[in-house]
Amino acid sequence: MNVKLAAKAGFCFGVKRALEMAERTVETSPAVSLGPLIHNQQVVKRLADRGIHVVDTLIEVTAEQALIIRSHGVAPSVYKGAEDKGIQVVDATCPxxxxxxxxxxxxxxxxxxxxxxxxxxxxxxxxxxxxxxxxxxxxxxxxxxxxxxxxxxxxxxxxxxxxxxxxxxxxxxxxxxxxxxxxxxxxCNATAERQKVASELAETVDVMVVVGGRNSANTQKLAIICAERTKTYLIETADELENTWFEEAKCAGLTAGASTPDWIIEEVYKKMSEMNETEMDMASWEESFQELHLGARVTGTVVKITNEEIFVDIGWKSEGVIPMNELKIARKTRPEEIVSIGNKISAVVIRVENEEGYTVLSKRKADEEGAVDRLEKLAESKEEIPAVVVEVVKGGLVVDVGMRGFVPASQIQLGYVEDLNQFLGQTLRLRVIEFDPSKRKVVLSQKIILAEEQAIKRKQLLETLKEGDVVTGVVRRIVDFGAFVDIGGMDGLLHISDMAYTRIKHPSEMVTIGDEVEVQVLKLEQQTGKLSLGLKQLKESPWVRVAEKYPVGSLVNGKVIRIVTFGAFVQLAEGVDGLVHISQLADHRVNKVEEILKIGDLVSAKVIECKPEEKRISLSIRDLMLDASQADDELALASQPEIKPVTIGDILGKGILAENREE
Ligand code: SF4
The missing domain is CATH 3.40.1010.20 (4-hydroxy-3-methylbut-2-enyl diphosphate reductase, catalytic domain)
Known part of the structure; x- marks a missing residue:
């Protein structure tokens, strides 16, 4: 019996797109579909095996699951309901x-x-x-x-x-x-085209077989159209075919609904071809069809490269074509970066014949098959595997490990990752932490390797490091009370009070993340691994020369930097403050410091006590005022005109002289 396959049959654009979106989603997140993704039980079962289960209502969906809207689309109320529940929607509604x-x-x-x-x-x-x-x-x-x-x-x-x-x-x-x-x-054109082709085919054959889901509207329509022209059977799988249907038939036609995958069409085609075998008369392309079954691995030579696809001579009647998304794990790679004309490559047949008559191939799938064994061994041995980051997706990175491997954001490095894009194109050092070949699921971690290395370094450091050591580290994190410095294996706390001799409001005034700093080990607790570091300790204390710079009785100038109830602190130099006690603020009684001073005032005062060992200098404005007033008095006295001493004789003499003149 001659079996003719309709030129356009099987997955339409919308269904294919929805399936690809679903498969991509489940690589990175648990997912459910609202209703069966397509009307085909066999495909739905395959999807369920990959972890995409079907739900009927939003009530069944959790916030952790991505909700895939199938190609049929939904009412606006569904989007609203999902939004209210905080559910991520993957909208595969056909355009x-x-x-x-x-x-x-x-x-x-x-x-x-x-x-x-x-x-x-x-x-x-x-x-x-x-x-x-x-x-x-x-x-x-x-x-x-x-x-x-x-x-x-x-x-x-x-x-x-x-x-x-x-x-x-x-x-x-x-x-x-x-x-x-x-x-x-x-x-939709896809529907109309399939219906037209099926109708024309049905006119020329003795019997038609329509394969697809019984609950698929477009499959049912195809069956109705064909039945108007010839004897027609609607089946879901090859098992339903019956010999009796073809007893009188010389030529049978086969078409398929938009939700029927190629592998089911192929099974049906093969089985139909085996019926009435004695009368079988296969055309040459049909022979090729049997050899080039879905999933077959072929080797060929690259003969043409375009922006969208690569053409491969696989030694058959028709050339093989590899679409861009089937070329490599990295979806955004240019084809020339992967293959050149003349290259020999292996690929897997993913569609025996497309609308243009080409056999559609996947190099990516062939690579994946090759990677399965290797990844299985790596998962067992926990050996490190280098891999390039090819894509940034929600929640992590996709790496090329022969198949698409997923590195969750939490498994990239030891600390929090703010921007995933910085890793694009980088090679990570990874270990397989989860591998499920049946679901093509590979989860990897770089953090696990880094954590182990850090633990070793930390152990070595704890054995050799001692208080007083000066080490170099990198500022990893800044908090209100200090900064955490990675000294190559362990983080130590550089407390804000150990950053500088001067008062600082926030650690960011002294260091920024990524700074390389030299610090001193102030304290190391072997038991807990707690490490305290100091920065200011590596500089000379400004109090060292205070005694010679500010001796008692000397006059100093400074700026009021802090006011307390009992006085005001005056900064004399960086890290050196002196206290003017409230009783020393003026030459009269002062009730509140603010009556005399405010922060920022520049003042002069007299050093009345200097104790560098206690980091204490006492100042007095009052003494300075008294000194000044005393000096004024002395000056006033000094400027009086000179008075000659007067004797009684002088006075009397003058009186007598006066009397004599009057006489
Ligand atoms: S048949 Fe439906 S899903 Fe397929 S392309 Fe047409 S509209 Fe889209």
């Missing part, structure tokens, strides 16, 4: 369905009565109705259209998988029910 949703919402906003042509129980239609608002009316047949009342303005759109013919008939009927009809043809 064609999104277009229908947008048009429905816009039509309703414009005050048009929205008619959605489609199966009102289908999730896609229910989603579109959600966007169109409560007034929208779903209909599926011309009869239902006939029952509609008259509306001033009507807008009609269709479920993407509805037959175009039916839509046209309904549009004709709707014209009788309105003064103004807006028609949005939202039927």
């Amino acid at each position: 064609f369905v999104q277009k229908a949703q947008r048009l429905a919402a816009k039509s309703a906003q414009m005050g048009q009565q929205v008619i959605v042509m489609g199966d009102k129980l289908h999730p896609e239609v229910q989603g579109i109705l959600g966007w169109a608002g409560e007034q929208a009316i779903p209909i599926q047949t011309v009869e239902e259209a006939k029952e509609l009342s008259f509306y001033p303005r009507l807008s009609v759109l269709a479920q993407t998988t509805q037959p175009a013919e039916n839509f046209k008939r309904i549009v004709q009927e709707l014209k009788l029910h309105t003064a103004e009809l807006t028609v949005h043809d939202t039927i």
Whole structure:
């Protein structure tokens, strides 16, 4: 029996996209899909094996799980519900369905009565109705259209998988029910093309087999279209095929719904070809089809490179094509960076024949298969593996370990990572901490290696380090009370009070993260590993020369830096403060320091006590004032005119002289 496969069959763009999004999501986060991702039990089971389970309502979803919206789309209320619960949404709604949703919402906003042509129980239609608002009316047949009342303005759109013919008939009927009809043809090309090709094929064969989910609307439509032209059977898997269906048939046709994966189509094709074997007459490409089964590993030579794909001569009738996303783990790499024309490469068949007749290959999958054994051994031996960071994703990094490996943000380094992008392109030193070949899941850690190395260094340091040692370290973290300095194996605390002899408000005035600093070991507790470091201890204390600089009785100038109830502290030099006691502020009684001084005042005072060993200098403004007043008195006295001593004789003599003159 001759078996003809429809030129366009199987996964459509929207379904393929949704599956790829789901697979990418589950690599980095637990995920669930709201309803089956596609209407195909076998694929749903495969997805469940990879960890993507199906939920029916948002109540079943936790905030840790990513919620995948399938290609059918959902009503706006679902996005709102997810947002309220803090659930991350991965929206795999097919762009064609999104277009229908947008048009429905816009039509309703414009005050048009929205008619959605489609199966009102289908999730896609229910989603579109959600966007169109409560007034929208779903209909599926011309009869239902006939029952509609008259509306001033009507807008009609269709479920993407509805037959175009039916839509046209309904549009004709709707014209009788309105003064103004807006028609949005939202039927998807993929569906229409598959239906057209299936219909043409059905005209030429004795029997048609449509393979796909029984609950898949587009598969059912294909079956209906084919059944109108020839004897047709709808099956989900090859096991359902029956010999009796083909007893009289010379030629059978095969098509598949948009949610049917290639591997199921291939199984059905093979089994159909084996039926009525004596009459089998296979065309040459069909022979190739049998050899080039899905998952086959092939070797070929690169013959052409474009920006989107690589063409490989695999020695068959048609060339193999490797799309960019199947070339390498790194999704953003340019093809020329990976292969050159003439290179021999291995790849895995992921689609026997695409719409253009090429065999679609994946080099990435071939690399992954090769990596499985190696990663299994590495997971067991805990050996270090270097790997380049190829992508930054939510919550971590993707590295190339022959397959996509995930390094959670918490496993990159010992401290907190603020910006993951800094690691892009870097080579990390990694260890496999989780490996599940069946789910293609590899989780790696660099932190675990760094932590072990740090523990060894720390042990060595604890054995050799002693108080008083001067070491070099790097400032790793700054807190209000100091800074943590990594001295190469362990962190020590450089307390704010040990940073400088002067008063500082915050450690950031002295150091910044990443600074290399020389510090002294002040204290080391062997038991706990607690390490205290000092910076100021490496400088000469400003109190060393205080006795000679500020002897008792000397006059000093300084700035008021602090006021307390019992006096004011005056900074004489960096790190050297003197106290002017309240009783020494003035030559009269002072009740409050602020009556005389304020912070920032420049003052002169007299040193009345100097005790460097206690870091104490007492100053007096009062003494200075008294000294000044005494000096003034002395000066006043000194400026009096000289008075000659006077004798009684002088006085009497002068009196006699005066009397004599009067006489
Ligand atoms: S059938 Fe068309 S509209 Fe539906 S998911 Fe596929 S591509 Fe999208």
